[in-house]
Amino acid sequence: MGDDTLIQGRYRLLERIGRGGMGEVWRARDESLGRGIAVKCLKPLGTQHDHSFTRVLRERFRREARVAAALQHRGVTVVHDFGDWDGVLFLVMELLEGHDLSRLLEENRGHPLPVADVVDIAEQVASALAYTHEQGIVHRDLKPANIVRTADGTVKICDFGIARLGHDAGFTARLTGTGIAMGTPHYMSPEQIGGDEVDRRSDLYSLGCVLYEIATGAPPFDLDDAWAILVGHRDTEPAPPRTRRAELPGYLDRIILDLLAKRPEQRPDDARELGRRITAGRTGRPGRAGRPGPAPVPALATARPRSTSPVEERAGLPSWTHGMTTGHKATGTSGLRVTPPDPGAGLSGAWIPRPAGDRIAGDRSVGERPAGPAPGEGPHSAPEAVAALAARHRTGLSLGRLGRWEEAAEVHRAVAAERERLLGADHPDTLASRYEAAFTLGRTGHAAEALRAYKGVAEARIRLLGADHPDTLAVRQEMAYTLGRLGRHTDAHQVYTSVLTARERTMGADHPDTLRCRHNLAFNLGRLGRTEDALRTAREVAAARARVLGPDHPDTLVTRYEVAYELGRLDRWQEALATYRDVAAARARTLGPDHPDTLAARYETGVALGRLGRCAEALTVYGELIADRSRAQGPEHPETLRARHGLGVNLGRLGHWEEALAEAREVGAVRGRVLGPDHPDTLVSHREVAVALGWLGRWSPALTEYRLVAAARERLLGPDHPDTLVARDDEAHCLERLGRATEAADLYRRIAALRAAAH
Incomplete structure (x- = not known):
């Protein structure tokens, strides 16, 4: 060929x-x-x-x-x-741009990766393993060369060449019966070395070896001889990672040691549990306690296995290991040579660079290097400085993935300025950093500034790459999203339509980026009041995503969630309820029961039940959701408070107005302290207090609450904003109930005039 x-x-x-x-x-x-x-x-x-x-x-x-x-x-x-x-x-x-973990360590000159990167990689790999294990698949050769980190920070597992289906032991036996070694010594579990039956916990052990290496710079048994490595895995406790790198957080040290337990039953039960422990440690909230592990011992005492002769070591290992070599490890101090992964042994994205125009399916469609010369190729660039900036760029991406947007913004702004100085204002890497800086502006509530920043990047990319280049389309799509955030839905619709036309022409109708654009278009149609169009488009996208990505893929479920939302807007609550329940169940399977998206679908299930008059069922849903959100996100998290608000609303619908009033007041007080007195959610709680007071016949204090809401909305949104006018309607109704008909009539006339002027 x-x-x-x-x-x-x-x-x-x-x-x-x-x-x-x-x-x-x-x-x-x-x-x-x-x-x-x-x-x-x-x-x-x-x-x-x-x-x-x-x-x-x-x-x-x-x-x-x-x-x-x-x-x-x-x-x-x-x-x-x-x-x-x-x-x-x-x-x-798919064509990946990025490097496997082996290459990342090599480029880092054998030094461990930043702690934030280690945690981010651990969390993403745990999620992917949870999914594959739930499909009955065990990878059996997890190692740094088979884990790729793409330019946008997404971590992907590659090479299922020796993966086995959990229920297909006979086929696996036929493969292993050839004497071909299954696995790589530095990352093999004790049960794999012993030739015993392996399950998902073997992959967790291998992941522990990988995390140990990227966290400390060397694998747990960093030895030259394959037999010594295998016996180390079987018989010797590894040195705690913190004895090699003191800055590692205690929870990460504990998790890695638990993964490296010799017996499978001493490791985490599954990758879902592992993911929860990582998230709990990262966010500082209580999680499930780790299993007791070996007592910490000095690193030098445990770095090598017990002293035995090669013959004794070989005698204790299965015959299929005879003749086995050390294979590849990512880095370390031993004499093992780092070599590129073997495509015949498995597929690793490290040596699949993404040329201009190739995309990957992620949250955003822009990688670190959209096009142009590699860093360091410019006439005025210093290769080491450019490489350092690339590392800082990845750090910014990692901070964003962890939700630390303010810190990410500082990193991306600084890197953009340095890249502009070294590479020029129009260099693709400079534009990539400016794009990420704009993205962080949007995530930190500065939508207008984000829009201006996106426009600058879009203009440069149109000039350099062309209007239909994928990177140009990506930034224009973010512009459309930001326009929607600013309430400029008509402008957003025009941009989405233009981008979608270009994506369908250049990428095809079923490309993941095309489908993402169509999903956003459906969302925006709903905000334009074109609910039937939004529902039809969302259903088409959901069907296409199910066909291309699978029915339980997160993107498919996001679109089905939008379908349910539009059904609710059309008062088709029975259909909406069924869809929300399906989405919640699928997300629990795919993402885990505590994932924010799973919890969001459960919340909407409660909303649908309430709208159908099934308020007692809604109370049960909200009660369970409040408990789960409090545990997963904290009792004062905005989403926990939103679930409590839903519970209060349904208490009122059941006629329990004293309880509803108490709940609304408590939630409003916490929202005022956590979110601020003028936050929309705080004002919604004030309105709910007023509603409860009205139902209890206490119209004077209700009027005080309604006026507070109306004044705040007028100050923040303007006198003719729809939400302000709704608040004024509430105020006028309350005046009527107090017998102040003249004041109510005057207010109703003012409201009508404002509505007429707005249209």
Whole structure:
């Protein structure tokens, strides 16, 4: 095969970007959909190879394709197609820009990664493993070379070439019966080394080895001899990571040691539990306590296994390990050489650079280097300084993923200024930093400033890359979203429509970025009052995402959530309730029961029950939700308070007005302290207090609350804003109930005049 080879009349090979003993990886183009892809090819083996070996190797490749193609999670590399072409097995997958963890450590000169990056990687890999394990799949070869971090910070697991389905032990036995080593010594679990049956907890052990290495700079058993490494995993307790790097937080040290427990039952039960512990440690809130582990011992006493002869060591290990070499490890102080991953052994995105125009499916469609020369290639750039800025850029992305937007904003602004000085104002890396700085402005409540920043990046990208370039479209799409945040929904609609047309023309109707744009368009249609159009578009997008990404993919569920919302706006609450319940159940399976998106769907389930008059059921939903949100996010978190507000509303609907009044007052007091006295949620609580007072016949104090809300909204939103006018209507109604008919009539006339002027 060579450049410009066309596989099955569809996949054109453009450039070989990886090669190993068993296969090659090519940058390619899908001519049918007009998108960049990666194609992995298993090279035909000559007659010198044993036929059974060849047969098993080809079966493994097919198995990788079947297993990987069935997985639909943002943390797993997307496989689009596979087949057999002229005797060559091939696998078609998404084209990733980024580096595997092995390469990141190598580029970091053997130093460990920043703590925030370690935690972020741990959290994302735990989420991906939770998903794959729930599909009955155990990876069996988790290592730094098989974990890729893309330019936007998304972490993906690659290479399911020796993955096994949990229920398919017979097939696995046939594969392992060939004597081909399964796994890599530095990252193998004790039960894997012993030839015992493995399950999801073996992957958790391997993840512990990976986290140990990226947190300390060396794997837990950093030895030159494969046998010593295997015996270390089996018999020796690892040195606590904090003995090698004192700045590591205690919770992370404990989690890694729990993952490295020798016996599977001493490790976390599953990756969902692991994810919850990481989140709890990162946010500083109580989580499930870790299992007791070995007492800390000095690093030098545990860094190597007990003293035994090579013969004794080999005698205690299964026969399939004989002849095994150390394999690749990411870095460390031993004599093992760091080498690029072998495409034949598995697919790693480290050596799949993303050229201009290729996209990945993530929260945003802009990577760190959209186009142009590599950092350091400019005539005035210092390579080390540029590399340092790239690392700081990644740090900013990590801070954003952790929700630390103010800190992320400072990092991106500083990096943008330095990149402009070193590389120039129009360099792609400078524009990438300016884009991220704009994104942080939007996340910190500065939508107008974000819009101006996006416009500057868009103008530069149109000039340099063209109006239809994916990176140009990405920033224009963010402009549309920001316009919507500013209430300029008509302007947003025009931009979304223009971007969608370009995406469909250049990427295809089913490309994830095209579908994301159509989803945003549906959302904006709803805000324009075009509810039927919004519902129709959202349903079309949900069906397409289910077909392309899978029915339980987070993006599919986001769109189904929007479908339910629009059904509610059309008063089709029975359908909305069924959809919200389906989404909540799917999110609990895919994301976990405590994920914010799962909790949000449960909240909307309560809303739908209340609108259907099933208020007692709604109270049960809200009560459980308040308990779960208090545990997961804290009792004063805005979403916990929103659930308490919903509970109070339904208490009122059931006629329990004294309880409803007490709940509204408590929630309003906390909202005023946490969010501020003029926050919209605080004002909603004041209105709920007024409603309860009115139902209790206490109209004078109710009037005070209604006027407080109206005055605040007029000051913040303007006298003719719809929410202000609703508050004035409440005030006029209250005046009527107090017998002050003349004042009420005057107020109603003023309200009518403001509404007429607004239209």
